[in-house]
Amino acid sequence: EIVMTQSPATLSVSPGERATLSCRASQNVGRNLAWYQRKPGQASRLLIYGASTRATGIPSRFSGSGSGTEFTLNISSLQSEDSAVYFCQQYNNWPLTFGGGTTVEIK
Amino acid sequence: QVQLQESGPGLVKPSETLSLTCTVSGGSIGNNYWSWIRQAPGKGLEWIGYIYYSGATKTNPSLKSRATVSVQTSKNQFSLKLTSVTAADTAVYYCARHFYESPIDLWGLGTLVTVSS
Numbered sequence: 001e002i003v004m005t006q007s008p009a010t011l012s013v014s015p016g017e018r019a020t021l022s023c024r025a026s027q028n029v030g031r032n033l034a035w036y037q038r039k040p041g042q043a044s045r046l047l048i049y050g051a052s053t054r055a056t057g058i059p060s061r062f063s064g065s066g067s068g069t070e071f072t073l074n075i076s077s078l079q080s081e082d083s084a085v086y087f088c089q090q091y092n093n094w095p096l097t098f099g100g101g102t103t104v105e106i107k
Numbered sequence: 108q109v110q111l112q113e114s115g116p117g118l119v120k121p122s123e124t125l126s127l128t129c130t131v132s133g134g135s136i137g138n139n140y141w142s143w144i145r146q147a148p149g150k151g152l153e154w155i156g157y158i159y160y161s162g163a164t165k166t167n168p169s170l171k172s173r174a175t176v177s178v179q180t181s182k183n184q185f186s187l188k189l190t191s192v193t194a195a196d197t198a199v200y201y202c203a204r205h206f207y208e209s210p211i212d213l214w215g216l217g218t219l220v221t222v223s224s
Contacts (some may be wrong), residue, residue: 001169003152030183032208034210034211036211038212039134041215041216042216043111043213043216044201044211044214045214046211046212049209049210053155053210053211055210087151087152089152089210089211091205091208091209091210092208094165095154095156095167095169096138096142096144097154097155098151098152099151100150100151100156101151
């Protein structure tokens, strides 16, 4: 199975600054990579799919890039409501696999 | 809008069968793939298996055939059965919606299942 590795595990960023999250796949997944956001007490939300396409209703400060095995999620100008766990997922191969998650904290 | 709600026992004894149901509200269970995903304490998310509304299924080989996913279209529900559970099956279990080889576009809130005597 494809192993997804995220870094860093925790990221502490001041409001208004940029957060950069990384996701690495153990094999080529093309652009079949999604990013999700999870907040306590809420259902996980799809942010990005196809490595770089924002899902419906996602603010433009969220952007994704990459292909193959290296992917990045950028949150420009971090807002307080962006405090959450972010995780990546590949859907190129079965079984579906997920990264371990990055916790974004607001300084 | 469509929502997913997991339900089932929060405590299961070792060696018994874990049974969960996901109710789809606000929309039809048709024309979609429905998955179960779990996250054990301190671990990452693990995809368990999916069912298509027609009944086609696929499960994660890591579970060694212990998992069965089924659908009850008349009730707009789908279910998970996991046999011979151990403490390692203690996790938050999520139900989710997606299309084939597509991202998950809808998640349930999750339900904690603890395996303990």
